[in-house]
Amino acid sequence: LADRVILVGDVKQAIYGLRGSDQALVFDTLEELAEGDAVTETLEHNWLSRAPLVDYVNTVFATAFHQSLDPARVVLKPKRDAATEAPAVARWTLAGRGFDDRFAALAAGVADLVASGYPVVDPESKAVRPVRYGDIAVLARTNSRVEGIARALRSRRVPMKMTMRGLLTAPEIGLARACLRCLNDDSDTLAVAEVVALAGGAPPEAWLTDRLTWLADGKEGRDWDGGQPMVRRVRTLREAAASLSPLETVVRVLNDVGIRETVTAWGPDSIKAAQRQRNLDALLDLAVLYEEHCAAQHEAASLTGFLFWLEEPSSPELDLQPVVTSGDAVHVLTYHRAKGLEWPVVVLTDFDDEEMNRLWEPRMAQLEGFDIRAPLSGRAVRWWPDLFRRRTRGVPARHAIEASDEGEECARLSLEEQRRLAYVGMSRARDLLVVAVPAGRLRRGAWLEAFDAPFLLPDGDTLELPHGTTVPTVARDFQAASGLAAAEPFAPRWFEERPPGNFPRTPARPSDAEAVAGATVAEVVAFGERIPVARGDMARVGDGLHAVIAMVLVNPEAPDAEDRAHAILEAHGAAPAIRAEDAVAAARRFLEFVRERFQPDPIRVEYPIAHLLDDGRHAAGRIDVLLETAEGPVILDHKSSPLAESEWPAEALKHSGQLAAYRSAFEAAGRSAATWIHFAVSGGAVRVE
Template sequence: MSTLRLVSAGAGSGKTWRIVQEVVSRVEAGLALDRIAAVTFTEAAASELQDRIRAGLQQRGLTAEAARVERANICTIHRFALTLLRRFPLPAALPPDPMVLEQDEASALFHRALQAALRADGAELDEDTAQLIATLVEKARSLGKDDEDLRREAPLAAAWIASAFSPPLDGATLDATFRAALDEAFDWLDLRAKARVGDDGIRRELRLLRRNMPGDLLDAAIRVLRATKPTKTFSKELPALLPAAEAMALLHPGARGRIDAAVQRLFHLGAAAAKGYGDEKQRRGALDFEEMQRRALGLLTEPDDRYARSVVAELPYIVVDEFQDTSPLQFRLFEVLRSAGAEVCYVGDLKQAIYGFRGADSSLFSALLTWSSESGTPPEVLDRSRRSRPELVRFANELFSRVLPRQGIPFDPLTADNDYTRADAPPSAGAVELLRVPSSHRNGPRIELGADRIRDLLRSGLTVLDRSTRAFRPVRPGDIAVLGRQRSQLSQWAEALRSRGLPVLQESDGLFDTLEIRLARAWLAMLASPRDRSASAMVLLSELYGLRQRTVVALSVEKLSGSPRRALELATSEPERLPLTDFERRALERCDADLRHCRDALRSLPLGEATELVLERVGLRERLALRCDAAQAAQLGANLGWLVAEAHALGGRRDHALELGGATGATLENLLLHLDALSYEKPRQPVALHDDVDAVRLMTLHGAKGLEFPVVLVDLLHTELKVRVPRVDVLRPTDAAALLRPDALRSFTVRCIPETGMPPVDELLRVRLGDLDEELRESLRLLYVGVTRARDHLLVTWPTLAANSSRYLLRDALGPMLPDLPEGRAEGVDARWIDASVRVFTAAEAGPEAQPDAPPPVDLAPWRALVDDPSAPTAAEAPRSTVALLARVTPTELCKVADCPEVLTLARVHHGEHLMARSEGAEVLRVGVPNAYASRLAIERDQVAPSRVGLLVHAAVSKASLLAPSAYDPTDEQLADAVLTQHGQSEHRAALSLLIVDTLVSLRACVNKLRAVAEPAREIPFVLDLRGTTLHGIVDLVVRAGDGLHVIDLKTHPLRSADLPRWAGYYRPQLDAYALALHRLTGMPVLGRHLAIPAAGTLLTLTDPFDPESTYDRLADLADAIARGDRGPSRDCARCGWKSQCSTGHRHLRASPPGATVVRP
């Protein structure tokens, strides 16, 4: 066996430089470049490594070898395995050039196989369970296991789960005990007619159980456990119910049987999906990345080793980068080659092993480091920081030398040796900032303080080193990165930073949910088929053409929505059948010209070029970017660029590969099929890292690995440490020697901890089978990655130690390892802590000095420039830059400008605020309905953003049946659970579910009060033309009564009863817009305009009759005010909720008496 070499490279220590020097020195010594393999784990890293090796060879005068870099074995692990298979295609039973599935294609194919397995089993599993099965199969395949291995491991996995429980008790005894406790609870219901806050959920569940008891008492116990949030009063008055229900879940033989069957079923479904996936790959002659590695390993481990020896003869030297991210299967592949005589060098950093969820196994690198030290050949350690200021290097050394070794992670301190130590660097006092915030489940104080510090740094004149010029310059927004663990949390940072006027680029999920991608897909679908009425309607209603809702409905009825030329012919010959305004006629003429031009391009150009042209033709990016700032416009462009890149990639593939989508040929139809398949994977939006976009970057810590920034804020220490279920774990030998044996893969097993739906069972499995220490190690490695991304300046949010908290945070785990953090002040305090210089900040106390700055005025000129000029030529005749676009406003903006013209400007800057200027209200009629006050107040603003609450509630309302004699529907809980799962809501599910149920009860009462004769229509989109300005919106609910329609707008935020008339006055323009749109769309009278406010238990009705003509004039005047950019204080500055942010209002109040009140919802 050849000598093993290990290189331990800390973050920023010049790891890539060391690899380049190693390769170049080998070439200088006479080893040809094509006899060296340099393997890394991403295409981007491989491309960078190629460039660096080429430059290194050129610097040494090795120009001939530098010219051969593209053909050298400098590639990813997957391409390396494919190269081995191509050397020996016949023994590997493959064609010489096998078809390779990209990750998205493989995922789509596996998804189909999984759905087929579920159908064959008669199962309808939720999305989370399907993802659990996919993860189970993925981790099993990373160990080289197939479907038969999964079936063999099913009973072993069930036995492993059973080992966490105590022996079961007699089922009949447990049933009798629980039944007695349940009867006692039924009696309690009669005695306690009035509910206390917190007991609503269990009272509702007990009523349902009394009305309809399940045949199996275990089901009743599970329902009690799910519904119970025990208060002190509840536990005192019903002391037996919860313990009896928990005993049923933990000790009943029936519960054990269900859990055993569920675990084995997961493994068998995974095996069936893996088998179907493998069969389909074999039928198509395709390989995915894991299959490449498995087959390559099988080839190299043939009994006579002839293939391994042949590879070593051609590749005697192999260097593996990012070794801490290696899977067991990949490790065995390189070890087989080393056994056959290859010299192998592993380069990595155990402290940056953060990809365990992808199948990486850092225990392999740890075992090698241990073995190397014990064998007397310690690894080479790169101990010079080429990245960060000395102050940051010292802080990282002092922090992590105290915490990582205590968790079994070796730490080697670094010494700064870079431009900061060689250049004339300016003073760096306060290079490390610790933002001391209260330890709380609320995110607001922490994020507000961090956003304030970022704003202040940009104002302070802080200088950073520009790597391109090697000179110091003032910091810019694009130099700053905010790093967190979850993307959902980054959205709150984005809101806080934007409210301070800072541009933001955010790493986000939901690429296919963005407006630009949805609209681009609709436009492509309209080009592909005029019969796609849904796509055509979306395009015609959008900013691209701006037709009225009524016109689009008429086009759909006539089956002409995809044929603008025929629509124009009908409008000319029979105008009574299709009446069009002059603007709509011009828009349809432009649409017809665009369709003809784009279809010609699709016939004559390659798919990628044609896709790019058809999106440019309609100005999709330019039109949508007009309502964005520069950073958002860059993200929009990156998203559309991704779609164009997919079209180019599809156009370059062979027909054999395209057959995966069910057809052949690089056509527009196949592009749409391809996009449909990708949508199953829910890809995230590409990061728009454009040098010309100066915006703060918001990224996950995983996404930031391998990057560096002048200024970094790390937001991690508030993360709760807990074992999350469901989960898939890999059980491995604990002995380092066993991990390194040739047959080590056989001793690796996969285990699954499911989510049973029984809270005490889930908690037991979490505690007894989960590894909380590994969760801590993972979090510490993430903290290390975050801290070491900074070059010039570092900020870390630092919660104080929590007292008597049930949540165990990363900060709590660090407490025993570190001294107390010094006290700070709002302006910052310089201190010495852990032998490092730090500056400690705390949040400012509320008061005049803590008031936010007045926002800068918003330039509305771009909005005015959007107004359509009737004399402008059509898009078919005019250059792109002269195509006139539409001004677009929303009903919400009408409310704000009607309230006070200042509010529109303020609300655009302060996105998270929901305040009111007016003191007078509208005349209203109040009708009481069941209220959701307690359930709404249970969800605090810092737990779930109000906009998120509204999204989830509206999603449930759109799916629920609202026309029913009884306000309560037993299926509401299941609907709420499905909605929360569909929207990926994992936190605060119980509180949100209760709010959704209470809201549906309240809305059904509203519908009954209005004497509905049919199920209400929901989420009705509309477009109105207000004297050249288009008003776009969506009506929440439309209730049809006997002689007309009622418009209902649902408000989910908590409003005080005394303020309801003022809020009715505030929302009146919105209700008027909905009523006018509905009247024009249907021609029916609108009988009422209502606000449904479940949190206040009120259906609020405007008492004045609806008049379409006067309403139109009033709304048009408001739209004109927005277009003109009208500004100025209202008469209500003294009571205005915006007064602290409004500089104009401050000036207006100088002569006013003190004592003004703030009106908040």
């Protein structure tokens, strides 16, 4: 298909066996190409990390990869200038029996690191500055560990960025769904009870007593609102909701009944409040997806359908809470998602986990010799059903399978992939690499043992590598309760409620504006003779002449200007009333006047504007000519009226409202503009103030 093919990649970062990728196929292909006439070029330098970090990673993985890769393809030469003598590798020992305790200790370590002012090199400015939360990434092996670390950071009030599951079970989404159910079915009193409980914080015994009292008094059950204003606001939307789409309904409910204000007040801090708002925005996104789903399936979209669709989401991705990306926050993600990214500080976790063995997962097997001309031939899918699950000891059949040739080969391949995964994590750091391990002895078969590098964990201020190089290091111990920062008071604020304005909905056109009382003519300039115009439809003449002037202003040196002008006038039905050469002459004398009078740079034609008027109407239009000058913007509006010069001032003042609308749009943007009326047929211009 191509005369030359360039393949770019890093075999040390082949880590997607968990998604079914077959690294053996890649390696076999590369080996075949290398044995042929392919040329292999290896990048020798590392421009990302500090020299001590590069030495550390080189040493660890030259040993770990020695059976599968030539050291020349592993060892890199550092090229980044040394800007700090701070530790390059840190060991954090995390106290605690279970994951939650260790995650809390990890959060304490992150907070301590930022408080210490550890120096990092800013990726943009290259200047040395104290570390920030946004400079730090914490990597874990699984999504569940990522979520646990994120919860610990949030409990510690350390800002963090990650995507967590549980959107549809979040309390703010529960409140929104209850309001939607209440709107959809006035007999759904369970939805009313949920709104009362969530919005007002009423305990079950309180709202249940109120409900029973209401019924005991002989009142209609569906009219009960528990004294909750939010329920009453929802009910006021019922008439309008009948003509709204599901998305429009969700927008109205989220923004008009007080849900956003209520969930913001829940707190307990600004980070969580921001997450709640983003979750509500995600519900809007789900409404969009639902309508797109209905359109694709040729089904009618309805609020009832949307509520049922939320009960059984078609993908786990729909239940992900969005990332709160604003502000300075720690990145928490898996090793796999970290591939291709970099941070000044990277914290690695889960090195105490047992090595993963993909023996019990579907995999590809090469049954025949590899042929690069038919790379997919001679292959089959193999899968050992795991009948033993968590039973790992005292199961002879399991042990026999694991000890078989195929079992040992799977273990070897799994081990190599785990080494590559660790390489991805360690090579993400620019300034500091932190290896976080639990207190005490590591379990047998821990991931850390896969590197065959007993020097990997530092225990002092320096770490001497086997080849004699010394790396500055630090070792710290952290526990969950150490140095917990005091909670900052959370005082949620919200926009003041404003009554809906009774604004006219009809959009305003500047050209329809009435003349402004008190407008004056500041200047009259004549710069040409009247061009001949035959009797006809002056509106068509005006449109055609406008277009010819725009054509000349945009391309003043066009050699075929008159031919283009004739085509333009024909298209506008103005050719019978005005000749092309006369229209071009009128445009060129106008251009000459503009250049001599204003020296503009640039000249813009048909410039769009939009402006919100004081009465609430939306004014939109196009300025015929906008000049950017040293004195500020100049607006010129063409008029095709063939009046004599003596009549220009009175005619120009008739359009003072249109010019005032243009000026007000610029004033709203903080600029002051001069305004002119150009009489294109008569050959003059009038400045109106």
